[in-house]
Amino acid sequence: MEDNKIVDLYWARNELAIHESDRKYGRMLTSLSFSLLSSREDAEECVNDTYLDAWGAMPTARPTYLGAFLSKITRRISIDRFRAEHREKRGGMGAIVEELTEAIPDRGTPAEEYENGRLAEALNRFLRSQSPQRRAIFVRRYFYSQPVSQIAVALKLGESKVKVTLHRMREALRKELEAQDLL
Amino acid sequence: MKNQKEEKAILLFREIGEMDDRLIQEAMLYRPKTSAFSHVLLIAACLVFSLMLSVGAFLITHRNVKDENVGHTSPGDGSATEQTLDAILLAQSDAQAASADDIEFFGEKSYVVWQRTDTEEIYVSRALTSYEVEYLTSEISNGTQIEAGKSEPICRVWIVLGDGTALSPHLKPSDGNVGVGELFDYHAELIPSDAFNSKISDILN
Numbered sequence: 001m002e003d004n005k006i007v008d009l010y011w012a013r014n015e016l017a018i019h020e021s022d023r024k025y026g027r028m029l030t031s032l033s034f035s036l037l038s039s040r041e042d043a044e045e046c047v048n049d050t051y052l053d054a055w056g057a058m059p060t061a062r063p064t065y066l067g068a069f070l071s072k073i074t075r076r077i078s079i080d081r082f083r084a085e086h087r088e089k090r091g092g093m094g095a096i097v098e099e100l101t102e103a104i105p106d107r108g109t110p111a112e113e114y115e116n117g118r119l120a121e122a123l124n125r126f127l128r129s130q131s132p133q134r135r136a137i138f139v140r141r142y143f144y145s146q147p148v149s150q151i152a153v154a155l156k157l158g159e160s161k162v163k164v165t166l167h168r169m170r171e172a173l174r175k176e177l178e179a180q181d182l183l
Numbered sequence: 184m185k186n187q188k189e190e191k192a193i194l195l196f197r198e199i200g201e202m203d204d205r206l207i208q209e210a211m212l213y214r215p216k217t218s219a220f221s222h223v224l225l226i227a228a229c230l231v232f233s234l235m236l237s238v239g240a241f242l243i244t245h246r247n248v249k250d251e252n253v254g255h256t257s258p259g260d261g262s263a264t265e266q267t268l269d270a271i272l273l274a275q276s277d278a279q280a281a282s283a284d285d286i287e288f289f290g291e292k293s294y295v296v297w298q299r300t301d302t303e304e305i306y307v308s309r310a311l312t313s314y315e316v317e318y319l320t321s322e323i324s325n326g327t328q329i330e331a332g333k334s335e336p337i338c339r340v341w342i343v344l345g346d347g348t349a350l351s352p353h354l355k356p357s358d359g360n361v362g363v364g365e366l367f368d369y370h371a372e373l374i375p376s377d378a379f380n381s382k383i384s385d386i387l388n
Contacts, residue, residue, distance in 0.1 A: 031363045040364045068207035075200045100192040120201040139210030142199045147346050153320045156215045
């Protein structure tokens with residue numbers, strides 16, 4: 001079923017909306033949540049919470065890209081759950097956050113830019129300046145938290161190419177954030 | 184300083200979650216383009232293959248050879264390739280049936296797993312090499328669409344990648360078609376390519 005038809009079901013308060021969302025995006029959302037939480041049960045709960053959240057958000061919201069809309073909710077819920085449960089830092093989200101410290105400039109000042117959306121804007125600008133392939137690699141790794149091996153298969157690249165690209169993008173992002181005095 | 188950096192990395196990680204929906208959508212739909220050179224190679228390979236077929240047919244006709252051993256597939260029914268994959272899997276008479284609980288989804292090793300829909304029995308291949316995994320997963324996108332009304336294959340097939348994910352050669356390789364930690368049920372959309380079937384045959388034999 002097409003996204004706009006599923007959104008119509010949400011707006012019509014038809015519970016089939018949840019069934020259709022799950023059919024189309026359930027596996028992707030579970031995979032996203034699982035990569036952050038490393039627990040299948042937790043991931044399934046987060047995906048169920050995602051549908052509830054989406055049910056609550058519509059009819060006010062009318063997302064154009066339902067997959068991205070649901071993914072954002074799943075990601076937010078999963079991060080909250082991860083932080084609440086203080087899982088070990090080596091697996092799941094901890095490993096990804098560790099990678100992202102490379103994109104943080106060495107400055108001691110507290111960062112609150114994210115609160116007024118400056119950081120999100122800078123990120124969008126940074127990504128728009130990258131090639132589609134580099135964007136795809138970055139989004140898959142840092143938005144969907146996909147393993148490097150999975151990205152390599154999906155984009156028909158070698159794992160080392162994916163790793164090198166991510167390393168260069170973190171470097172470029174750090175310079176960009178430094179230049180804009182963010183973080 | 185390290186803690187502060189980590190805290191900021193978490194902020195950055197959260198903010199990545201607020202990026203433009205369009206960028207997320209575009210990134211997930213992004214597929215690498217096949218180069219013009221690859222197209223030329225493909226066309227050349229098709230021409231060579233056609234030529235070989237023509238020569239083969241000519242020789243067979245003129246030698247009046249009758250092959251009594253053909254019989255696994257019915258040529259011309261449009262589903263020979265799919266029957267071949269089923270035939271390859273159903274021919275594994277020595278394979279030991281496994282339980283779904285035996286499958287190590289997170290054991291870092293990859294396997295081909297198939298299930299007979301008639302008996303519900305599950306079978307697992309030997310561990311795949313990284314080359315085999317790369318070959319099989321890349322071949323999934325070369326499958327052809329199953330025509331409407333065609334019957335489902337007898338065997339459900341998955342490639343379990345060892346990081347928890349499972350893909351099926353019968354489904355288009357999109358992110359919605361990835362299972363996590365389970366052998367998901369599905370309706371077949373694709374007939375796997377001959378190259379895929381041939382590699383499966385190599386692996387199992």
